Amino acid sequence: MHINHxxxxxxxxxxxxxxxxxxxxxxxxxxxxxxxxxxxIFDTLELPTDATLTLGGDGRFYNRVAIQTIIKMAxxxxxxxxxxxxGGILSTPAASHVIRKYQxxxxxxxxxxHNPAGPEEDFGIKYNTANGGPAPEKITEAIFAKTKTISExxxxxxxxxxxxxxxxxxxxxxxxxxxDPVRDYADLMANMFDFSAIKKLIASGFNIKFDGMHAVTGxxxxxxxxxxxxxxxxxxxxxxxxxxxxxxxxxxxxxxxxDLVEILYGNAAPDFGAxxxxxxxxxxxxGKGFFVTPSDSLAIIAANxxxxxxxxQGVAGVARSMPTSGAVDRVAQKLNIxxxxxxxxxxxxxxxxxxxxxxxxxxxxxxxxxxxxxxxDGLWAVLSWLNILAAKxxxxxxIVKAHWAxxxxxxxxxxxxxxxxxxxxxxVIDHLRGNFGAMTGQSFGRYIVKTCDDFSYTDSxxxxxxxxxxxxxxxxxGSRIVFRLSGTGTEGATIRIYLxxxxxxxxxxxxxxxxxxxxxxxxxxxxxxxxxxxxxxKPTVIT
Ligand code: VG1
Ligand code: CO
Numbered sequence: 425m426h427i428n429h430x431x432x433x434x435x436x437x438x439x440x441x442x443x444x445x446x447x448x449x450x451x452x453x454x455x456x457x458x459x460x461x462x463x464x465i466f467d468t469l470e471l472p473t474d475a476t477l478t479l480g481g482d483g484r485f486y487n488r489v490a491i492q493t494i495i496k497m498a499x500x501x502x503x504x505x506x507x508x509x510x511g512g513i514l515s516t517p518a519a520s521h522v523i524r525k526y527q528x529x530x531x532x533x534x535x536x537x538h539n540p541a542g543p544e545e546d547f548g549i550k551y552n553t554a555n556g557g558p559a560p561e562k563i564t565e566a567i568f569a570k571t572k573t574i575s576e577x578x579x580x581x582x583x584x585x586x587x588x589x590x591x592x593x594x595x596x597x598x599x600x601x602x603x604d605p606v607r608d609y610a611d612l613m614a615n616m617f618d619f620s621a622i623k624k625l626i627a628s629g630f631n632i633k634f635d636g637m638h639a640v641t642g643x644x645x646x647x648x649x650x651x652x653x654x655x656x657x658x659x660x661x662x663x664x665x666x667x668x669x670x671x672x673x674x675x676x677x678x679x680x681x682x683d684l685v686e687i688l689y690g691n692a693a694p695d696f697g698a699x700x701x702x703x704x705x706x707x708x709x710x711g712k713g714f715f716v717t718p719s720d721s722l723a724i725i726a727a728n729x730x731x732x733x734x735x736x737q738g739v740a741g742v743a744r745s746m747p748t749s750g751a752v753d754r755v756a757q758k759l760n761i762x763x764x765x766x767x768x769x770x771x772x773x774x775x776x777x778x779x780x781x782x783x784x785x786x787x788x789x790x791x792x793x794x795x796x797x798x799x800x801d802g803l804w805a806v807l808s809w810l811n812i813l814a815a816k817x818x819x820x821x822x823i824v825k826a827h828w829a830x831x832x833x834x835x836x837x838x839x840x841x842x843x844x845x846x847x848x849x850x851x852v853i854d855h856l857r858g859n860f861g862a863m864t865g866q867s868f869g870r871y872i873v874k875t876c877d878d879f880s881y882t883d884s885x886x887x888x889x890x891x892x893x894x895x896x897x898x899x900x901x902g903s904r905i906v907f908r909l910s911g912t913g914t915e916g917a918t919i920r921i922y923l924x925x926x927x928x929x930x931x932x933x934x935x936x937x938x939x940x941x942x943x944x945x946x947x948x949x950x951x952x953x954x955x956x957x958x959x960x961x962k963p964t965v966i967t
Contacts, residue, residue: 425596426581427500432456438464438571440564442769442911444550446536449486452547456577462494462532463577464570465551466501468563471529476505478523478552480514480605481534482640482703484541485667487512490534490549492584499598500578503529509605512587513665515640515704517793517801518609520556524797525608530554535640535703538675539914542668546914557774557798561890564771610647616734616796617807619652621814626655630813631694634806635684636663638670641700644803653810659694674701676708676790676802677967678715689713696813696820700802705770706790707805711820717937717967719749719836722786724827725808726755729784731815732808734796741782743773746879746894747906747922748788749834758831767881767893768908774798775885788838788922790967825933832928835940839963840910841919841954848958849909849917856895856907856952863897868947872900879906897951902926905948919958921948938966 435454438445438461445461452458469475477498481487491512498506507526508514514522516533523531536548551559551567559567585593585600593600613619626632632655636642642663649655661684662670673680676699688697688710697710709716716724726742729735742756743764756763764782766772770793773785777795786792791800792808809820816823860876867873875898880891894908903925910918923941927933932940949955 425499425598428579428581429576430456430459430579431576432460432574434572434574435460436572439568440550443537443558444533444548446539446546446548446912446914448914449543449545449547452486452490458490458493458549459497459577459579460571460574461549462497463501464567464574465532466497467570468566469530471502474504475502475529476507476526477503478507478514478519478526478528478531480509480519481512482515482537483511483513483665483667484536484547484669484702485543485545486547487534488587490547491587493579494532495585495600496580496582497578499580499582499595504597505599505601507601507603508587510588510590510602511605513605513640513643515605515609515644517705517797517799517804518605518644520552520797520799521609521612522603523552523554524556528554533703536914537703537912538673538701538706539912540669540673541702542671545668552798555774555778555798558769558771560771560774560888562888606643606647609644610652612796613648613803613807614652616732617811618733618814622807622810623653625810625814626653630696632659632696632698632810633661633684633687633694634659634663635661635676635681635697635699637672637674637676637681637699637701638662638664638666639674639700639702639704640665641704641802644704648803648807669702676701676706677965679965679967681708685710696810698806698809701790704802705800707792707802708790709805709809709820714821714824716820716824717749717788717836718786718790718792719744719751719788719834720824720827721805721809722748722784722792723751723755723831724823725792725805725812726752726759726784727827728812728816732811735783739783740780741776743776743782743785745769745772745787746896747838747908747920748786749836749924750926751831751834752786754831767879767890769911770800772881772883772890775883779885788836828933829930832926833933835925835927835937837923837937837941838967839921839923839945840965841958841960842913842964843916844919844958844960846917849919852919852952852954852957853895853907853909855957859951863951868951869943871903871944871947874898874900903944905944907952919954923948
C-alpha cells in the first residue's frame with residue numbers, strides 16, 4: 425500500500441468544544457482542514473498492531489466525503505481495520521456500543537449533533553476512546569496542541585470503499601468492514617428492556633408518536649418501534665434520514681420539535697410522544713398535553729429503575745451535570761446511593777461509569793443515559809419511559825405528578841440567547857464574575873444570595889481538575905441561577921441561563937415553570953445586565 429505524506433499548514437482554530445470539533449461545513453471543506461484534525465487525533469494515539477477504528481456519523485451533508493478520507497488516513501496511520509456503519513451511519517450511542525462490543529481501539533463519530541446540517545450549516549467530528557466514551561479533556565487538549573504544530577498528514581493510496589454494501593474489503597492487510605448500523609444496538613435494547621411488556625402496552629391501544637427529526641434515529645426507530653415492538657407505522661414521523669435533516673434544527677425541545685409538541689397538545693393526542701436529535705443521543709419525553717423536563721426525567725427513571733430488567737438489582741449511583749436540576753439528588757438521597765455533580769458534557773461521566781460508581785447519568789440539555797454505553801442515549805431514554813409506563817399502567821402526567829408529590833418539585837427552566845457577538849457575551853460573564861463579592865448576602869425580591877462561584881470540578885477517579893465550568897448564584901432557599909457560555913455553537917456565542925427553584929407545596933405543582941420562575945428570570949437579567957450588554961430582550965429558545 426502506498427502512503428502519501430501531504431504537506432500541510434496548521435489551522436489555529438481546531439479546539440474541540442463540549443463535544444468534539446464543530447464548524448461550518450465550509451470550514452471543513454477547506455483543503456487539509458479535516459485531514460489535519462484527523463492526523464492530530466491519530467498522532468495522540470499509541471496503536472497496537474491489530475488496532476481497529478469504529479467509524480460512523482449522523483448522516484449529515486459531508487458525512488460520506490469525510491468517511492472516505494478517514495478510512496484512507498486510518499490505513500496510512502497503522503490501523504489494521506475500520507468498522508464502518510453502512511451508508512456511513514452510526515448514531516452516537518450505537519457507535520459507543522460498537523466500540524465496546526467489538527472492543528475496538530476507539531472511534532470517530534462525525535456529527536454536529538443538534539446543529540443544523542447542509543452545505544451552509546454545520547459539521548463535526550469527535551474521538552471516542554476504547555471505553556466507548558468521548559475522549560476526556562486530557563486527550564482533547566493533546567489533540568488541540570497537535571493541531572497547532574502539524575505540518576503533514578498521511579493518507580493511503582487506496583480506492584474508494586463501497587460503504588453501501590455490507591461485508592469486508594481487504595487491501596494489503598488493511599480491512600474495512602461495513603456493518604448494519606442498527607442491529608447490534610437494537611439487540612442491546614431488546615436485552616435491557618421488557619420488550620414483551622412494551623409490545624403488549626402498544627397492542628392494547630396505547631398510542632405513541634416518535635419524531636426522528638429527519639436525522640439518524642429514523643432507521644433505529646423503525647427497527648425498534650415498528651419491527652420489534654409492533655407499533656403501527658404512523659407512530660413515526662420524520663424518520664427518513666436526509667443530508668440536511670429536512671432543513672430543520674434537529675434539537676428535540678419545545679421550540680425546535682414544535683410539530684410533535686402540537687400533536688401531543690392537540691385533539692386526539694397520542695398517549696406518549698418522544699423525539700431525538702441529529703446524532704440520536706438526546707431525547708424529549710412528552711405525555712398527552714404534558715412535557716417532562718429532562719431533569720425530572722432522569723429523576724423519575726432513577727426512582728423507577730428497578731422496573732426495568734437491566735436495573736432490577738438497583739442503581740449503584742447517579743450523576744448529573746452541574747446545571748441539571750437537583751431532582752435526581754432527592755431520589756439518590758432516598759435510595760441512599762451517591763449522586764455526583766459534574767461539568768457540562770458527557771465526557772465527565774466516563775470515569776465514574778468505568779469505576780462502577782454510577783449507573784444512570786443525565787443532563788438538563790435533553791441527555792439521559794446509563795452505563796450500557798458511554799454516551800447519552802435518546803432511544804434508551806424513550807424505552808426507559810415506555811418500560812416504566814408498561815409496568816405502572818399510568819399516564820405520563822400522573823407518574824410525574826406523583827413523583828413531585830413524593831419528592832417535591834424542582835421547578836426548572838433554561839433560557840438560551842443564541843448567536844450573540846462574542847465580545848458582548850464575554851462582557852456579560854465578566855460583569856457577573858466581577859460582582860460576585862458585592863452580590864453575596866444581597867437580597868433580590870424574596871431571594872437572598874448565599875454564595876456565588878465559578879464551578880470547578882475535580883474528577884474523583886483520576887484527579888483531573890476542570891475550572892470555569894459555569895457561574896453559580898446560589899440563594900439561601902436552595903434556588904439558583906447558573907450562567908454558562910455554550911461550547912457547541914459555530915456562530916457567535918450563546919449564553920445559557922439555567923433557573924431552578926424548589927417547590928415542596930403540592931398545591932403549586934401545576935404552575936407553569938415560566939410563571940413560577942418569573943421573578944427569578946427578572947433577577948437573572950438584572951444582575952447580568954444581559955439586556956443592556958447584548959441588546960437582546962428575549963431568549964431565542966426557552967426549555
Ligand atoms: C450542549 C449541552 C450539553 C451537551 C452538549 C453536547 O453543550 O448544553 O449538556 O453535553 O451540548 O450535546 P453546550 O456547551 O452548547 O451547552 V450533543 O447532543 O450536541 O452532542
Ligand atoms: Co446529540
